[in-house]
Amino acid sequence: MNKTRFHDYGTQATLSGKKRMLVIKVISILFPFLIIGGVEAGLRLFDYGHSLQLFITSPQNHDYYQLNPAASLKYFSNADIATKGNSELFKKVKDPGTLRIFVLGESTTIGYPYFHNGSFHRWLQFRLMHTNPDQRLEIINLSLTGVNSYTVEGFAKELLPYQPDAVLIYTGHNEYYGCLGTGSTDKIAGSSFLVHLVLQLRELRITQLMANALQKVPPLKLSGKEGGGKTRMEMMVAEQQIPLGSAMYERGIAQFTANMDNTLRILNGANVPVFISNLVSTEKDLFPFISIAPDSTTYPNFGAVYRQGEQAIAKGDSAAAMRYFLDAENSYSAHAGCNYYLGVLALQKGDSSAAKTYFDKARDLDALRFRAPSKLNKVLLDLCSKYKNAHLVDANAAFEAASPGHIIGNNLILEHVHPNLNGYALLSDVFYNTMKKQGLFKAPNDSAMSFAQLLQAMPVTVIDSLAAAYKIAHLKGSWPFNTTNVHDTTLIASEEQQLAYEVAFRKTSWEAALQQLYHSYNQNGDFARAATIVAAWVQEHPTEAAYYEEAGNYNGKLNNTAEAIFYFKKAFAMSPTFDVARTLFVLYLKQDNAGKALPYLNYAIDHNERRLNLLPVKDCLLRILELQTVAAREPANIAVLNQIAGLYFRMGNKDGAELYVEKVLQASPGNRDALHIQSQLKKA
Template sequence: MRAKGGKNNKKFPSNIKKSIRRRKPVTHSRTEKRIVSTSMGKEKQKDEEKPSPNPITGWRLWLFRIIALTVIPALLFLFLELGLRIVGYGFPSAATLKCEVNGRKSYCDNIKFGWRFFPRNIAREFDPFNFTAEKPDDTYRIFVLGASAAKGEPDSAFCFGRFLEVILQDTYPGINFEVITTAMAAINSHVVAEIAGDCARHQADLFIVYLGNNEVIGPYGAGTVFSPISGSMSLIRMGIAIKATRLGQLLTNLLGSRGPGKNIPKVWGGLEMFLEKQVQAGDERLETVYRHFERNLRDISRFARKGRAKIIFCTVGSNLKDSPPFASLHQPSLTATDKKKWDEIYKQGVAYEADGKYDEAAARYLDAAEIDDCYADLQFRLGRCYWEAGEYNRARQRYIRARELDTLRFRADNRINETIRAVAGDKVAKGIHLVDAAKAFEKNSPHEATGQELFYEHVHLNFKGNYLLAKTIFEQVEEILPGHIKRHRDNERPLLTEAQCAQHLAYTDWDRYTITDKVLNGFIKKAPFTNQLYHEELVNLMEQTVTSLKDNLTADALEEVAALYRRAIQEDSEDWYFHYKYGKLLAEDIKDYQAAAEQYRLVQDYFPHSYTGYNALGSVLRGLGDLDGAIDQHLKTIQINPTSAEAHRHLGWAYKQQGKVDKAVKHYSQSLRILPTDANVRFSLGLIYQSQKRLDKAIEQYRQALQIKPDHAKAYNNLAIALYQQGKFNEAVQTYRKGLLLVPNSLDLHYNLAVLLKKQGRRDEAIEEFRAALRIDPNSAKTRKALKAIL
């Protein structure tokens, strides 16, 4: 059709046009209007009388509502979840993951499992493990569940699970015992229940549970800094389940992007993180903790039975005699007047105790207890007085009371062990067994008061303690073993002794030194241990022990240790701990980096999924000067574990050595995002900024380094130089002097201060600083030359 005005547009005849224009409007009479109106009304009435569609009522309405509230959201959730998985968002949430080791289909630990329960930067990990997907014939598979005590802290190479495996293997030759320790530091039964559910799918024969110390401070506990306590177990389980999904992880990350909660730690601080989370013995939240603990234990046993495995629950031991309370609080109802009176009496008792007058001290402590007996330190001091007086049973009761009243609840209390006994008691027919480890520890301790004979500190077992626990569990395992395995028992063979286990596990003098040093400097010298009674006395004793052990590690002694590791590897070449620890000895003490690299490559072969071997190999390659190789290994490390601040730090150093400053800054900065309290990384970043003349940024990093480590001499030195470069001469001098107050024996600080004073014309002060530098190092040629020039 053409547009209006086109050539073919036809015209109307003129006569028709006129007719249209002349037509008058139609008019109706009143009668006609009534007829029309009546007709329209009838039509309208007919329309209204037509039946309308039936409304949704009854069961159809409820069905619609149910679909709208459940099916549609479920489909939407499923769609979003699948979409997130397809694009690779999030992380796998199971405790174990499929992997391949030397061509064998296997399962291995999931390094990201802890992300469900902790902030990523401080999430705890399993020690690496793997096992074949299909259990081999003549194999008995045992899973060990628990927290740091079960893991074997401070050195998991000597956890009780490894003792148990050695003892079983020696007693039943021809049977392959797999003891897989799936324990993790800082977790409690809420987390362990998830691990148990996963492990139950892997043809387990036996579960061993040593658990209970972290019920109050772990996730969802009454004194935690992680996920807060809830009275509803259903809500806790729902939250854990949601975080296992990619959509749940997305929501968690979106909420986290708004900033971490003010009470959530950004850096792992060990037990120090819980200083403000004191929980008194009468706190009503403890009942929730005990109830949840029992529920989780029952669920763990249910998972074991579902997987057709038996289960052993162990009661939990703790150090009573040699681990004073971490914190004490008075009863809330104590008045100010009574508090003042209590303090006076308590101080009198302390004075008597310091003088060795234990009877008098005990009498005053008992008087104080008449006013308030809820103060944990008071009970412990009473215990010590009774112990010194030879009243051991009374002492033990007071030590127990002190543990129960400790308001930093890092040790399992009586209710925890009572719950374990109740869950496991008289259920042998259901495959549930009890090992009363706490009783075994008591029987093997002086006057049944557990102490340093079995424990490193408050709960972690020493070598002797782990051997005793394994031996006690072994006795129960023997009763559980099926007949076809029992027939393999070598009855002529006596049970391995502690010394024989030490040989099998390559427990050396070097291990004794490294472990004791770690306990002292990694635990005892830090809060809350620093708040314990008699702390200085303990530190002095341990420092003497560490010094003695270190002095004995001569070059010849280290070679003997190396020989022990080589022999252990020859006997069991598939034990990754032997390779890893031997590599560590070679790298850190013997300085044979090439040999260490060989051991770390073997660790990678056994655990290709773990970053442990890659990070270690990268470190020794740096020592060998192979920067490209080191970078490659550390990049593999962060690919597996993106939250490794150590690997990012090493990458920053290596790239800086190669002159790739931008990459160095990137990895140093990432290291600080993960671990902002690393003073050395801040110093290294400051050096780069200073070399780029970005002095404000350099000064900021140096000052932050000094806030973290006030005695960082190099940070003071470079901060002063940067201030000098900005023309702030007096501030630079003040910085040097402040540094020397904290590090008086720093040659560089004295020397550089002298140089600066000389430039300012302050000759006498400069001479004094040069002479101070010479007293530190009389052989310093540059100091002698500078002093001679100014005189």
């Protein structure tokens, strides 16, 4: 028995020792993680680094969210070239009936080089506001310059808790050279899994600490000499030659396909409609940046024949040039420049179909991949057929239809991929019509704003258009364009040009420039241009009632009664006041719309802070409504029309009184009552 007991003690001691060793091993394994966790907690406690969540509470109004300015740091390895987006607000608590739309993408999507009201989402916002003036609308553009599908996918993952009614996407041109692109300087070698892992790790403050420390190591830090004078475009390109069909080319296609597939899967699973546009770029007005020359041993005749073709073009001998370039193409068909020349020559012959084929091929063969290859549009088409909530916005077809010979060029594109103002307006139109077709909003025939009306009314200021021209001139004088003779576009001969130049090169802000111009216009009595600036501010600050009220005032000065009513109604819906209610009452009476005037008169009576005697006015209005009912049944009743004219005159509504006097005098030119009211109106 004693031996058994001693044997049990020995077994228990052995087991106890094994448990202690297990605990020690577990602690040894967990200890580094505990240290890391402690450091991470400490860094967060002392607010080191950045929170990289998509949205933050707006510093301007704590009832609203806005895009986190630091959100891009998750995607850019180098904080010095990380871009920031818009600060467009949306309510933390979504109002019932609100149409909330998020926009995802890259530089085209944010509206480069115009930004602000030149961007397609602002054209869309302006049109939707006017088409459905009573609809609560929030369009929040989350796009960034220099990003690609990784950022679109990452932002899409964070959107769902914020109740999107739709997501609009335009992306693809930056797939190779945007941050994390396969050919960019800001890339992570390896699989997509590794990229996503690194993106998750960047949210940790300890990772940010390590990254900041590495940035300060001299051999790893970009010197001023290397980065100085270079555009972001140039600094982000690592691989200048990515041939069609190469391994790096195919990785870019695969990367885009996987990221966009994941984006659409996430949004489709939440039943969020997605409107994703295919891509447009210039074809006939941009010679390929880099053409891959063939091996002279394998293709000995190509170089000589190609040079003969160039010489023939220089001499103006199109027929000879066509023969030479066709010979070169038959020898070696993968030269971008050769296909471009063939496109130009085919277009000169009037064969736009052949020209388009050559231009498309030239773009796809261009080894400097600043323009998305046509294969990405095929990817988007396939993905939209895969997910029921994904709807293709066929911008490419719309741009081709609006271009001579269906070949996109500088009629709609500024340089290589960014639309001009007409192009951005057209892009908004394709999104608008696709969304309308899918029933995302209603467009009543009596209030829907047509595309022609949009082009006429959109408040794009001279600062927007001129600043964009200066930016593009500067861009075209830089790599990879290196265009000469662009200085004429930067001549400064007016205050507007000076302010636009300062905006373009960040010597002043867009807001400050518009403010200065606004005061100049007012001093000179140019209220029409001042009204355009105020309307531009409305688009920039759609949550602030004061801008709507000011826009209403200017349109009232200009006798644009319908537009004045539009803006005052928006202001009243956001912040109802006695003054705005009384103004709307007066404006509706000017339009002879007593029925719509009555609710605002009632509000003014109920909130009569001025202590005005408005009850007699209401009595007159109610009497007018009764008489208008009679006039609708008896349009030839002169006595009724005269009574309405008299009542309008008593209320001080000269426009309404004149309208009814004219009706009477047309039917009865010598009517005494009407002539008497007319004489009083002339004296008033």
